[in-house]
Amino acid sequence: MNAIDPVMGAKAEVKQNLEVADNQVTVGSCFTDAPKMTMRNVNVFYDDKQAIHNVSVDIAKNEVIAMIGPSGCGKSTFLRSLNRMNDTVESCRVEGEICMDGENLYAPKLDVVELRARVGMVFQKPNPFPKSIYDNVAYGPKIHGLADTRVDLDEIVEDSLRKASLWEEVKERLHQSGTGLSGGQQQRLCIARAIAVSPEVILMDEPCSALDPIATAKIEELIEELSQNFTIAIVTHSMQQAARVSHRTAYFHLGRLIEVNPTEQVFTMPEHELTEAYITGRFG
Amino acid sequence: MQATNILILILGLGLFAFYLGRGRSLALAKPLGGIRHIHSLPSYYGAHVALWCALPSLLLLGLWMIFDDPLINSIVLKSLAAGGLVTESSGESLLMNKVTNLAQGILPRQGAEPELVAAADLMLRLEVISRWSLTALMMTLSLMGFGWSWSRISSSFRARPRVEKVMEKLLLTCACVAIFTTLGIVLSVLFESIQFFRSVPIDDFVFGLDWSPQTAIREDQVGSSGSFGAVPLFVGTLLISAVAMCIAVPVGLMSAIYLAEYASKSVRGFAKPALEVLAGIPTVVYGFFAALTVAPFLRDLGASFGLSVSSESALAAGGVMGVMIIPFISSLADDVITAVPQSMRDGSLAMGATKSETVRNVIIPAALPGIVGGIMLAVSRAIGETMIVVMAAGMAAKLTANPLDSVTTVTVQIVTLLTGDQEFDSPKTLAAFALGLMLFVVTLMLNIFALQIVKKYREQYD
Numbered sequence: 001m002n003a004i005d006p007v008m009g010a011k012a013e014v015k016q017n018l019e020v021a022d023n024q025v026t027v028g029s030c031f032t033d034a035p036k037m038t039m040r041n042v043n044v045f046y047d048d049k050q051a052i053h054n055v056s057v058d059i060a061k062n063e064v065i066a067m068i069g070p071s072g073c074g075k076s077t078f079l080r081s082l083n084r085m086n087d088t089v090e091s092c093r094v095e096g097e098i099c100m101d102g103e104n105l106y107a108p109k110l111d112v113v114e115l116r117a118r119v120g121m122v123f124q125k126p127n128p129f130p131k132s133i134y135d136n137v138a139y140g141p142k143i144h145g146l147a148d149t150r151v152d153l154d155e156i157v158e159d160s161l162r163k164a165s166l167w168e169e170v171k172e173r174l175h176q177s178g179t180g181l182s183g184g185q186q187q188r189l190c191i192a193r194a195i196a197v198s199p200e201v202i203l204m205d206e207p208c209s210a211l212d213p214i215a216t217a218k219i220e221e222l223i224e225e226l227s228q229n230f231t232i233a234i235v236t237h238s239m240q241q242a243a244r245v246s247h248r249t250a251y252f253h254l255g256r257l258i259e260v261n262p263t264e265q266v267f268t269m270p271e272h273e274l275t276e277a278y279i280t281g282r283f284g
Numbered sequence: 285m286q287a288t289n290i291l292i293l294i295l296g297l298g299l300f301a302f303y304l305g306r307g308r309s310l311a312l313a314k315p316l317g318g319i320r321h322i323h324s325l326p327s328y329y330g331a332h333v334a335l336w337c338a339l340p341s342l343l344l345l346g347l348w349m350i351f352d353d354p355l356i357n358s359i360v361l362k363s364l365a366a367g368g369l370v371t372e373s374s375g376e377s378l379l380m381n382k383v384t385n386l387a388q389g390i391l392p393r394q395g396a397e398p399e400l401v402a403a404a405d406l407m408l409r410l411e412v413i414s415r416w417s418l419t420a421l422m423m424t425l426s427l428m429g430f431g432w433s434w435s436r437i438s439s440s441f442r443a444r445p446r447v448e449k450v451m452e453k454l455l456l457t458c459a460c461v462a463i464f465t466t467l468g469i470v471l472s473v474l475f476e477s478i479q480f481f482r483s484v485p486i487d488d489f490v491f492g493l494d495w496s497p498q499t500a501i502r503e504d505q506v507g508s509s510g511s512f513g514a515v516p517l518f519v520g521t522l523l524i525s526a527v528a529m530c531i532a533v534p535v536g537l538m539s540a541i542y543l544a545e546y547a548s549k550s551v552r553g554f555a556k557p558a559l560e561v562l563a564g565i566p567t568v569v570y571g572f573f574a575a576l577t578v579a580p581f582l583r584d585l586g587a588s589f590g591l592s593v594s595s596e597s598a599l600a601a602g603g604v605m606g607v608m609i610i611p612f613i614s615s616l617a618d619d620v621i622t623a624v625p626q627s628m629r630d631g632s633l634a635m636g637a638t639k640s641e642t643v644r645n646v647i648i649p650a651a652l653p654g655i656v657g658g659i660m661l662a663v664s665r666a667i668g669e670t671m672i673v674v675m676a677a678g679m680a681a682k683l684t685a686n687p688l689d690s691v692t693t694v695t696v697q698i699v700t701l702l703t704g705d706q707e708f709d710s711p712k713t714l715a716a717f718a719l720g721l722m723l724f725v726v727t728l729m730l731n732i733f734a735l736q737i738v739k740k741y742r743e744q745y746d
Binding site for chain 2: 113114
């Protein structure tokens with residue numbers, strides 16, 4: 001066994017460099033002039049285990065920011081702390097400052113209900129409620145009192161479904177169950193549900209990982225349209241997807257934010273060697 | 285030999301056959317180069333031999349036990365008839381009873397009629413013959429079965445599918461036992477009820493408003509003609525069940541929601557078993573709790589408001605019954621609520637719904653079938669509950685919808701009809717079967733009704 005397998009050799013070499021220093025500083029352009037959301041020195045813990053280390057980054061208004069990185073690097077955890085979905089996990093604790101329009105989301109007086117109306121979320125697995133398509137979309141407007149009359153509600157539902165480019169496919173069967181749709185349609189229904197309360201930010205946690213390529217293409221197209229009206233943060237496993245839909249890309253590694261740069265730059269000339277190693281497929 | 289001894293012997297033989305069959309297949313496999321070269325695993329060959337050894341003779345045993353006694357009895361009876369002892373058909377069973385008792389030594393032989401003693405001896409002889417011939421037949425069958433299946437063992441013999449098929453039949457038999465038992469109970473209740481309806485017209489029973497089942501034993505007794513109107517009983521049952529459900533459903537459901545959605549792990553770990561302890565308290569204890577504590581308390585409380593509350597009130601019995609039923613509903617509802625996928629909760633919470641909005645709009649509709657199932661189980665429990673009602677609600681069959689009055693239920697009346705010395709062909713006793721049948725029909729209809737409700741309102745998730 002004298003001859004070293006070149007691939008294995010390269011992997012071993014990378015492995016040595018994979019250790020991240022505790023004082024690791026994010027490289028690239030983390031901060032923007034007109035931020036929608038600002039995160040400063042965010043640490044997230046599950047009991048004693050630290051999942052996110054000292055992350056500081058801005059999300060600009062109407063931008064699409066993609067978060068990529070190997071499995072278990074904390075990108076989903078980070079995303080879920082942006083609308084305080086981590087509150088549902090008993091052992092989870094968030095430190096640092098996360099602000100939207102200058103307002104601290106973790107301030108004691110903040111109303112989580114209102115926050116989640118402003119920051120919508122789409123999950124990895126489509127999770128429409130076991131209700132009709134109409135009721136799925138009308139759910140948010142109903143609980144937030146956005147429609148005074150039935151006509152208003154109808155309008156919101158139609159508008160949201162149109163924005164999620166699902167209207168043409170379901171307008172004939174609005175009162176059939178949402179769980180009867182195909183996977184891709186279900187996910188677009190979930191997007192329609194999220195935008196029905198007119199949020200300012202939409203978080204997407206690997207929205208296409210359970211979908212086939214055609215459904216994925218439709219969702220990606222949709223994300224591009226949505227970015228005209230909404231600020232979108234998307235976690236994805238697929239680097240091609242990040243390259244296609246996002247304006248900026250953030251690379252996470254072992255709970256640390258390594259690099260944030262315009263997407264083209266990240267995929268053509270990454271600043272950090274870890275980012276380069278990841279996007280060239282040397283690990284992941 | 286006794287049937288139990290034969291049974292043990294056959295099972296022992298089966299076990300022995302299993303090891304022999306397995307050993308033979310192993311011996312076959314060895315020269316071929318391992319058990320992968322024979323069709324089935326050695327234990328399947330063993331099981332095949334064991335099944336052939338034990339099953340046919342066990343089947344014979346079952347048949348024999350069914351036909352053994354009637355056959356012997358008819359032979360003995362024939363011999364008695366030949367002796368000219370049997371005169372009228374109604375005396376036959378009495379005579380046979382005497383003979384059996386003589387044979388078993390329960391009646392003393394001294395002083396008995398010689399013909400009967402002779403018949404008893406004949407019966408004993410026949411029984412001995414029957415037992416030994418059974419033993420011999422079963423042994424032969426076992427050995428034949430063993431020999432045949434033993435000779436079939438070869439490397440290409442498909443033992444596995446055969447054993448699988450027998451297993452399937454075995455499971456089917458077990459399922460049939462449950463079904464046929466239910467069917468048997470229903471049929472026996474049905475036949476007794478038909479007998480009851482011969483003496484009491486069915487519409488008098490189903491729509492009658494007066495229940496006083498005391499019939500006269502002698503012709504000259506006064507005022508005890510007996511009337512069998514079941515309506516007051518069913519009204520009483522439904523009244524008490526309704527009171528019980530009014531307490532059990534909200535409390536049970538809400539405690540389930542608290543436990544499943546709000547409680548921290550430590551609270552849940554303590555509270556869930558504590559709630560389930562309620563289900564472990566014997567109903568007698570609930571009964572005297574209702575009769576001695578709750579009923580007087582309600583009476584005094586009513587008196588302070590100027591209401592007259594009977595000291596045996598439907599409210600006391602129903603209330604305590606409701607408490608008893610809480611763990612049924614809470615435990616079942618808790619299970620189905622926890623089974624609703626987390627993604628549903630996440631979806632709703634991420635829309636900005638509060639916890640209680642999520643529970644109301646998403647979780648309860650999704651868990652509805654299970655919740656209704658739990659409630660139906662609780663209703664059946666409430667309708668069938670006897671002890672609390674006997675002790676706390678009284679015996680008076682009053683037609684009233686006032687929960688402060690004393691009422692009685694179907695089950696309580698069945699108990700009073702059947703306890704004590706009874707003749708089994710008087711309408712009074714047979715009425716118990718008719719009540720049982722009607723209770724069965726009512727619960728069945730409730731179940732069907734609940735199923736329809738669930739079908740209409742369920743929201744299926746996947």
